[in-house]
Amino acid sequence: MLKKLFGKSAGQAAQNKEHNLQRIFPIIKAQLGGGTSAGLENISQPISEHLVDNLHIYFAEDTGSQFEYLNEESLKDLQKNIAQIKExxxxxxxxxxxKTGIxxxxxxxxxxxxxxRNLEASLILMESLWSxxxxxxxxxxIVAIPSRELLIIGPASNSTSLSQLTQGANDLFNSGEYKLSPKVFLKRPGAKIELQG
Known part of the structure; x- marks a missing residue:
């Protein structure tokens, strides 16, 4: 599966087909002006949930060569709601x-x-990792996800960590191909991710 996941394209909306629930993953995307997320401009009503700032969680099925994003039609096909799909x-x-190993x-x-190199940003949602x-x-x-394949972390009370992460996140965002955010976020025990400072 690692070989299949490497370098996936953004994909398309999943259309009237058999879905494999075991291959649905959360995908973090940045929302552009006008309410559209990068790479999803041509997908009809992909389902999403706000995460923090301009970042949203989308749900996509791994087809082996690309991710197909779930939309309202997919929910009807699956007879699930967004909370069930997220779970x-x-x-x-x-x-x-x-299985793959972090x-x-x-x-x-x-x-x-x-x-x-595809799902690193999504690990921001994995509570067992944060524990x-x-x-x-x-x-x-402190946490940065400048692009989909980068998750950078450091201890929040370390001023050197914050300084390096602030500069690094901005530089990596500006040079990244699958841009998410140049900002630094904060993760506290049992709390949602939030903007730092």
């Missing part, structure tokens, strides 16, 4: 991450969380 997608992400590399200031990270830091975490 399924988060469980699939956790299973996939556990690696965390870096120094005392900043670490990069790696999975498969481990926050326990290791004994602190809140």
């Amino acid at each position: 399924i997608a988060l469980a699939n992400l956790e299973n996939y991450a556990n 690696s965390i590399e870096g120094d005392d200031n900043l670490q990069m969380v790696k999975l498969d 481990q990270v926050l326990a290791k830091y004994n602190d809140n975490a």
Whole structure:
């Protein structure tokens, strides 16, 4: 599956077909002006949920070569609501991450969380990962997701971490292909992600 997931295109809306619930994942996208997310301009009514700032969670089925985004028609086909789809997608992400393996590399200031170069940004939704990270830091975490394949973290009370992450997130966002956000976010135990500062 790692080979199949690498380098997926944004895809299209899933149309009247058999869906494989075990291949539905949460995908983080930045919303552009006018309420459209990058790469989804031609997809009819993709379902989404607001995450933070201009970031939204979309739900897409991994077809092997691309992600097909679920829309209102998909929900009818699946006989599910968005809350049920979100629960399924988060469980699939956790299973996939556990099977594939997450690696965390870096120094005392900043670490990069790696999975498969497609779903790193989605790991921001994985509470089991945050439980481990926050326990290791004994602190809140600062977080950046400048593009879909980058999740960078550091301890929130470390001023060097914040300075490096603020600059790095902006630089990586400006040079990234699948842009999400140049901003730094904060993760507290048991809380939703929020803007830092």
